[in-house]
Amino acid sequence: MSQLPNGWSPEVLGKLVDFIMGQAPPGADCNKSGVGTPFVKAGEFGSDRPLIREWTVRPLKHALSSDVLICVVGATAGKINLGADCAIGRSVAAIRPTEALDQRFLYDFLATKVLDLRAGSTGSAQGVIGKDDLAEIEIRLPPVPEQRRIVAKIDSLTGKSKHARHHLDHVLRLVERYKQAVLAAAFRGDLTSGWRAGRTSVAWQHVPWEDAGTTLNGRAFPSGDYATKGVKLLRPGNLHKSGRVEWNEKNTRFLPRSYAQQHPEHLIRGCEIVVNLTAQSLEDQFLARVCLSSETDEFLLNQRIALFRPHLMDRNYCLYALKAPDFRAFVDNGLNSGSLIQHVHTKQLKRFVFHIAPQDEQREIVRRIETAFNWIDRLADEATSASKLIDHLDQAVLAKAFRGELVPQDPADEPASLLLERIRAERGAAPKARRGRRKLNDRARL
Incomplete structure (x- = not known):
């Protein structure tokens, strides 16, 4: 020592x-x-x-x-x-x-x-x-009295850091709420109300899902034919809560390339909007999770996944509409089957009504949503970094404590x-x- x-x-x-x-x-x-x-x-x-x-x-x-x-x-x-x-x-x-x-x-x-x-x-x-x-x-x-002084000082300092961490955690918990508030304002028309002032007003349309685009249901591909390589198969577990399609060693399944040739209508390439119709598991009972595949993706669309291609909307505008509170409330208010693993049907989703702005306003809405989300994500990143810094500070306090550098000594001990x-x-x-x-x-x- x-x-x-x-x-x-x-x-x-x-x-x-x-x-x-x-x-x-x-x-x-x-x-x-x-x-x-x-x-x-x-x-x-x-x-x-x-x-x-x-x-x-x-x-x-x-x-x-x-x-x-x-x-x-x-x-x-x-x-x-x-x-x-x-x-x-x-x-x-x-x-x-x-x-x-x-x-x-x-x-x-x-x-x-x-x-x-x-x-x-x-x-x-x-x-x-x-x-x-x-x-x-x-x-x-x-000495025992010094031990107690050290403990009191640690409690004082870590109590302050615990209070700060609580506030930072609160910021992180509010991130999704902030985003939902932005989306709600966007599809009420509030986000672009100032932008519309002085422009020729064009009424928004209210269009059911079935008239706003085309839906493709996935196919039941046989699990017994899974392979170690070939074409990827999109399943509910690939739809990540971040809004991205995610592939990793644990969740990726393949089928032989011949399946892509036999079912070209279910071979999906590039950026597409996909929705899970079945909960991933008992632990993850999130229905109708909406994700966007990437430009480089290629996969077969499996059963219990639906693909939606909008006709009257910009793709990103449609994506945000399906992440907004109106769609979430529509799904959560009784659409699931009530079975142990919850699921919905596309015929139910087709009753959802999109609030569709004119094309130029759609682009402006998407721009403003993404600007707001970028700001919110930066705030969340700063809160995460600050929380990690607090963890390092707590460790530094403990290191000083056990080197004898945290509190003054008393010669009477x-x-x-x-x-x-x-x-x-x-x-x-x-x-x-x-x-x-x-x-x-x-x-x-x-």
Whole structure:
């Protein structure tokens, strides 16, 4: 370690804490009705403390509210929470500090070690953090009063950053709302009301979908003929929420090139408006998601996808009309079938009425929408960048804290070395517990 501040001592975590490795009670002894002891697994970890969703009438390993909990198995290995009075499962360990270590100081210190612990976890199927991994963590230990001053300063600084991050997150949550407001104004005619002043007025038309363009439904191509290469097949999963058609290793399926020759009417090239008629999955139940394919795209149009080619509208004007609140409300107000995976039919969509401006106003509306969206996207990008900067600042605060540079020292504080000597003496004088077979097996686990 580098030069220590006065009164600080180098130590390893295993000399400053006790470890309680979790153990799962039988499933029959667990419930979600509030009977028994709260039971915490890795899945119950919250932002700071665990969320109690399950209880057990047969708790095997206990944690305390004064502990620090850590996930030791799986994808969340290394994640930490402040403790709770609860039973803990095998995916969780409780770290119980001695009087030499303030709980919050330990929690903030371990927050800087999450990525290292995760990277060092072992296991073929899932990462595992063992007791030895935790015990060998090196820590620079300040006097206890200084630990508490450090924690108070960290709370003060990160509290301000949390407040700032909340406001930035609010900006990001409002982005889609801002865009919908722009689209609503555009297709009410409000966005170009000033532009129309002084020009010869031409009335907008109100035209049903079936008269405003042509619709092509996808074809049911056999999944048994999927190939490793050939022509791509457009399916609901390729319609991304960004409004683009997306191809990646996970969602791309191919059919032999012969299918393109056999079904030329369903071979689509270039920029086209496509709409999903079936929700992608139970998790993504977004119906009638409208996307635009790219100029370089070539694909077969699969079933449950419809293509729409407008005749009376500029393509981009039509695209924005289908993203606007009027169309969204039309779809959401009872068009889906009510089945588990929701879907709509093109005969239902054909009842939608487009509000169609004259051609020159369509172009102006598209220009103003895109100008507004560019501004909104820049604002969102700036909010995202600022949020990342706050994350870096929080990490810098923690780094300074554990180098001893965050708060002033007090010469009256008892050096950490003296407290550690007393703890060692007390532990050395304490009678040793008998090590029965069961305890040995518990220690061997993890």
